[in-house]
Amino acid sequence: MEREIRVGLCGCGVIGEGLVKALHEHADIIRARTGAPIRLTAAADKDPARLDLVRSHDTSVALLDDAFEIPKRDDVDIVVELIGGVEVADRLVREALQAKKHVVTANKALLAERGASLFALAETNGCDLYFEAAVAGAIPVIRVIRESLASDRFLSVRGIINGTSNYILSSMANEGAAFEEALKAAQEAGFAEADPTLDITGGDAGHKLALIAGLAFGAHVLPSQIPTEGIDQVDPRDIQYARNFGYVIRPLAVAQRVDSGALDLRVHPALVPQSDPLAHVDGALNAVAIQGEMVGPSFLSGLGAGAAPTATSVAGDIVDIARNLLAGAPMRTWYLPVEGEQRIQPLADLSSRYYLRFSVRDESGVLASLSGKLGNAGISIEKMVQDVESGAEGTATIAILTHRAREGDLRASLAAIDETHLTTAPTHLIRIVQ
Numbered sequence: 001m002e003r004e005i006r007v008g009l010c011g012c013g014v015i016g017e018g019l020v021k022a023l024h025e026h027a028d029i030i031r032a033r034t035g036a037p038i039r040l041t042a043a044a045d046k047d048p049a050r051l052d053l054v055r056s057h058d059t060s061v062a063l064l065d066d067a068f069e070i071p072k073r074d075d076v077d078i079v080v081e082l083i084g085g086v087e088v089a090d091r092l093v094r095e096a097l098q099a100k101k102h103v104v105t106a107n108k109a110l111l112a113e114r115g116a117s118l119f120a121l122a123e124t125n126g127c128d129l130y131f132e133a134a135v136a137g138a139i140p141v142i143r144v145i146r147e148s149l150a151s152d153r154f155l156s157v158r159g160i161i162n163g164t165s166n167y168i169l170s171s172m173a174n175e176g177a178a179f180e181e182a183l184k185a186a187q188e189a190g191f192a193e194a195d196p197t198l199d200i201t202g203g204d205a206g207h208k209l210a211l212i213a214g215l216a217f218g219a220h221v222l223p224s225q226i227p228t229e230g231i232d233q234v235d236p237r238d239i240q241y242a243r244n245f246g247y248v249i250r251p252l253a254v255a256q257r258v259d260s261g262a263l264d265l266r267v268h269p270a271l272v273p274q275s276d277p278l279a280h281v282d283g284a285l286n287a288v289a290i291q292g293e294m295v296g297p298s299f300l301s302g303l304g305a306g307a308a309p310t311a312t313s314v315a316g317d318i319v320d321i322a323r324n325l326l327a328g329a330p331m332r333t334w335y336l337p338v339e340g341e342q343r344i345q346p347l348a349d350l351s352s353r354y355y356l357r358f359s360v361r362d363e364s365g366v367l368a369s370l371s372g373k374l375g376n377a378g379i380s381i382e383k384m385v386q387d388v389e390s391g392a393e394g395t396a397t398i399a400i401l402t403h404r405a406r407e408g409d410l411r412a413s414l415a416a417i418d419e420t421h422l423t424t425a426p427t428h429l430i431r432i433v434q
Contacts, residue, residue, distance in 0.1 A: 005038045005322040010067035011082035012045040018311030024058045041075045071096040081105040097121045104317040106133035112207040128331045130317035135208045136286045138309030139302045145215045152292035154216040156256035159288035161208045163304040164192045164199035165231045165251035167284045201230035202267040209253040219342040227347045229268035241399040247271040248279045262345040271432040348408030353432040359425040362396040377413035
């Protein structure tokens with residue numbers, strides 16, 4: 001008799017409904033590609049309306065109001081966690097693993113905060129714990145890092161891994177919208193939550209970068225250890241100046257090993273040259289650029305959020321685990337072993353080029369004085385423009401691109417400049433992609 005792989009779903013929201021639809025409507029395709037049928041046997045959610053949606057796609061599914069009943073069921077081989085959050089999800093995943101159920105999750109916050117102990121528990125119990133959908137939606141970045149490029153040494157991984165932030169900056173650039181207008185448009189289009197804090201402050205990308213750092217560099221990093229800046233301080237003037245200089249502003253996450261052996265991990269908006277492929281990743285799209293020692297550059301791009309793309313990645317993990325079960329293969333750990341000290345480079349030690357926007361008094365000698373103070377600190381200017389600020393009598397804007405400088409030295413110089421009579425507002429800094 002042909003073996004059947006049975007799935008229990010915890011959380012029937014937008015992604016959960018997408019998964020139910022995929023498993024039901026693509027059942028024949030999945031069966032052919034897996035070698036056995038995969039069937040959703042149980043689903044749990046506290047919202048009866050969501051359970052009704054599950055029933056509308058598949059009437060054979062057992063519907064429950066308690067997700068913690070799913071790991072206890074004998075007719076479940078794989079538990080899918082889509083409830084979100086950390087505390088409840090952590091308890092649920094632990095109970096599933098302790099019950100020797102394999103787990104698929106899209107929960108980047110959970111794995112970024114509790115991943116080390118959860119993967120250890122999975123290994124102890126001989127279970128798989130897969131999470132392709134937790135980073136960049138339908139883009140198979142996890143699989144590429146873990147499997148396709150497993151023989152190579154990673155030099156860097158950088159990319160746009162939050163579609164909401166990219167959508168907002170794209171709207172500001174393409175339509176001339178102010179930040180608040182672009183954010184409202186993102187919410188109306190369904191790309192931003194009612195509370196967009198994690199997206200616009202860089203927190204969501206920080207969770208994902210912590211997972212990428214673990215896979216690519218074997219680093220067990222908490223999101224709180226990653227220097228993170230959001231896009232909420234980007235002004236339409238910055239976007240226009242960047243365009244005039246030959247750049248676009250994108251929300252970037254960066255992971256790379258530097259000469260000292262430390263890891264350079266950071267999340268922030270950045271000026272990207274118009275010649276860089278990341279500059280052409282527009283709207284809610286995500287993209288990841290990987291640099292390997294042997295293979296050189298690789299570039300992945302696609303939809304990073306939404307019901308269908310994310311559910312497709314979840315279903316892909318289910319298929320992968322199903323193949324393991326059918327082959328009698330042992331579980332596979334996702335994290336590389338830690339080799340030596342995994343030190344994160346302080347942001348002050350970053351060597352980079354910078355975009356600076358000064359608001360200054362429109363009077364004789366200010367430009368020369370400003371240039372002199374930067375020069376005295378060893379900050380070399382590459383390009384500079386000056387404009388009189390509209391609607392602000394007696395003030396001007398100076399936009400500067402610097403040559404490479406140490407960030408700690410630059411920030412010390414800017415702090416000293418902002419304490420003088422030269423500036424009328426704090427100086428704005430954005431890093432430039434190398």
